[in-house]
Amino acid sequence: MTSAERRVRLLLRAWPRPDRIERGEEIVTTTLDLVPQGGDRLPMRLAASVVFGGLRARWRTHPPFQHWWVYAMYGAGLPPQWHRWMLDDLFGPGWSRRMYGRMCAFQATTYLALMFVLSAVGLRQPSWPTAIADVLVWLLVFVICGMITGSALSHSRWSRRRRVRCLADSGLDEDGRVDPLAKPRYLLDQDRRRRGADDRAALKRARTLATEMTSVGKLEDAVSLLSDTFERAKRVLPHTDEPTWRAGDQLAWALAQQGRTHDAVQVGREVLAAQVRLHGPDHDLSLGAASRFGHYLRSAGQLEEAISVLGDSFERSRQRAPDAERPTWWAGHELSLALAEAGRLDAAIRVGRDVLTSRQRLHGPDSALALHTATTLGGWLLKVGQVDQAIELLADTWTQARNAACSDAVVASGTCLAAAYWQSNRHDEAQVVAGILLSEVDTESLGSERAELLELLMTPATQDPDIDPGDGTGQSGPL
Amino acid sequence: MREPTFLILVALADAERHGYGIIREVEELSEGRLKLGPGSLYGALDRLSEQNLIRSTRTEVVNGRLRRYYAINDAGRIAVREEATRRSAVLQAAESRLGLAST
Numbered sequence: 001m002t003s004a005e006r007r008v009r010l011l012l013r014a015w016p017r018p019d020r021i022e023r024g025e026e027i028v029t030t031t032l033d034l035v036p037q038g039g040d041r042l043p044m045r046l047a048a049s050v051v052f053g054g055l056r057a058r059w060r061t062h063p064p065f066q067h068w069w070v071y072a073m074y075g076a077g078l079p080p081q082w083h084r085w086m087l088d089d090l091f092g093p094g095w096s097r098r099m100y101g102r103m104c105a106f107q108a109t110t111y112l113a114l115m116f117v118l119s120a121v122g123l124r125q126p127s128w129p130t131a132i133a134d135v136l137v138w139l140l141v142f143v144i145c146g147m148i149t150g151s152a153l154s155h156s157r158w159s160r161r162r163r164v165r166c167l168a169d170s171g172l173d174e175d176g177r178v179d180p181l182a183k184p185r186y187l188l189d190q191d192r193r194r195r196g197a198d199d200r201a202a203l204k205r206a207r208t209l210a211t212e213m214t215s216v217g218k219l220e221d222a223v224s225l226l227s228d229t230f231e232r233a234k235r236v237l238p239h240t241d242e243p244t245w246r247a248g249d250q251l252a253w254a255l256a257q258q259g260r261t262h263d264a265v266q267v268g269r270e271v272l273a274a275q276v277r278l279h280g281p282d283h284d285l286s287l288g289a290a291s292r293f294g295h296y297l298r299s300a301g302q303l304e305e306a307i308s309v310l311g312d313s314f315e316r317s318r319q320r321a322p323d324a325e326r327p328t329w330w331a332g333h334e335l336s337l338a339l340a341e342a343g344r345l346d347a348a349i350r351v352g353r354d355v356l357t358s359r360q361r362l363h364g365p366d367s368a369l370a371l372h373t374a375t376t377l378g379g380w381l382l383k384v385g386q387v388d389q390a391i392e393l394l395a396d397t398w399t400q401a402r403n404a405a406c407s408d409a410v411v412a413s414g415t416c417l418a419a420a421y422w423q424s425n426r427h428d429e430a431q432v433v434a435g436i437l438l439s440e441v442d443t444e445s446l447g448s449e450r451a452e453l454l455e456l457l458m459t460p461a462t463q464d465p466d467i468d469p470g471d472g473t474g475q476s477g478p479l
Numbered sequence: 480m481r482e483p484t485f486l487i488l489v490a491l492a493d494a495e496r497h498g499y500g501i502i503r504e505v506e507e508l509s510e511g512r513l514k515l516g517p518g519s520l521y522g523a524l525d526r527l528s529e530q531n532l533i534r535s536t537r538t539e540v541v542n543g544r545l546r547r548y549y550a551i552n553d554a555g556r557i558a559v560r561e562e563a564t565r566r567s568a569v570l571q572a573a574e575s576r577l578g579l580a581s582t
Binding site: 019023025026027028029030031032033034045046048049050051052053054056057060 | 497498499502516517518519520521522525538544545546547
């Protein structure tokens with residue numbers, strides 16, 4: 001290694017560590033290429049360029065003061081654009097000592113600032129030599145303490161906790177990978193450690209974490225956490241306590257999402273009974289619980305009980321909140337689906353029409369909810385032989401779905417419309433709709449079954465196809 | 480766009496180059512007026528990569544030394560073209576005014 005190379009490698013320390021790791025060798029190569037032929041010394045111009053380039057890179061990647069201050073002082077997280085710097089700071093060598101040093105420096109600065117303020121308002125005679133001597137003694141004590149506890153400090157629980165806190169607050173797991181559950185999980189751990197797992201705040205944190213788990217599709221973890229939270233809440237909190245039943249409600253929904261509909265029915269029944277007992281059957285919480293319980297019953301195939309529960313809930317909700325999507329029209333839609341699944345298509349159509357009119361009024365005719373409801377209704381009209389009405393409704397829905405660029409509704413209503421045209425012997429129009437769908441929508445979005453059906457319609461010898469309009473529930477969550 | 484950035488993009492417009500190659504090309508394009516140091520070069524390359532105007536294509540080891548090659552992206556070509564048009568318009572305006580002033 002030449003002396004020029006040794007010097008470049010030394011000056012490279014001006015660059016942030018991640019840059020040195022990623023492109024240090026490349027910078028060394030380019031710098032040495034620029035050294036005049038036969039020269040063994042590094043020209044001053046090149047040395048200055050390497051150093052200033054490194055300092056500029058440090059400045060560019062360093063978080064601004066207001067973010068850095070709360071990170072360094074309180075262990076708060078940083079926004080994503082500063083994660084690279086933060087991860088290097090947290091996982092780089094000497095992190096604990098750095099954090100300790102910063103805290104000492106902050107304390108010394110605070111002390112000096114306090115002295116300045118007290119002197120300025122006349123509460124203390126200005127005596128800067130004494131104040132500076134105090135600070136120097138403090139710093140000396142901190143440095144000695146830091147040296148004595150150095151190794152212990154870097155491996156201490158304090159150090160680890162502080163690192164985990166910074167990472168979690170930034171939405172990163174303990175290895176620095178992006179994890180949306182990191183922060184709620186950390187907060188739950190904190191509450192459980194400080195106040196115990198049975199504390200009301202800890203139980204609330206557990207529900208928040210479970211909501212996040214559900215939203216990222218970790219249903220098994222959500223169900224496990226909610227089961228534990230629900231059981232604890234029932235045991236610890238008074239039975240009149242609302243959070244207990246909210247946990248139960250969330251658990252039932254997560255179970256249903258997971259496909260464990262019979263377990264969902266069991267928990268849903270318990271929650272509904274508790275809400276009715278606590279608030280009466282006409283309270284919003286009871287009506288919401290009833291509509292969801294009806295949904296679990298329908299999903300579990302217990303259609304007669306579902307119709308009874310949903311019918312009652314729908315009527316009560318309608319009286320109480322005629323303009324509320326939830327629980328009123330959601331319950332109405334669930335009721336119409338349960339009726340259709342039980343083979344009572346006329347009743348399903350009657351309720352479905354009410355739901356459609358209200359959803360069009362509440363959300364607009366081109367909203368996803370209204371378009372899905374209309375498609376479902378069109379499918380039922382077709383099944384009971386009211387083909388002309390079905391065509392009129394589906395053609396209107398298909399046009400609105402295309403204008404609103406609602407791709408799910410375009411596919412569902414278009415497929416239904418093509419089948420309806422075919423059923424009424426308007427084969428040319430059926431083929432036009434099927435052709436548009438096949439050319440405009442890719443097979444993946446179309447689904448293999450629908451694609452096959454549409455291909456079939458394009459074949460001249462096709463008999464009446466069977467259609468499935470879907471349930472058009474547009475469900476998003478329990479609360 | 481600052482001149483060093485523009486010249487780096489122009490240097491990469493016709494071929495992929497490594498760091499030293501870019502510095503030499505920029506020097507040639509500016510007729511020896513602009514001599515980029517390694518610090519300025521890698522700062523500019525970082526910014527251009529972040530803006531998705533250039534990309535790193537490959538690395539190779541020559542005589543035990545690592546070289547990384549850079550190439551311009553489509554967005555980079557568009558940016559160079561726009562900047563060149565702008566500079567050309569300014570040049571034409573300057574020439575036109577100087578021409579008017581001399582008559």
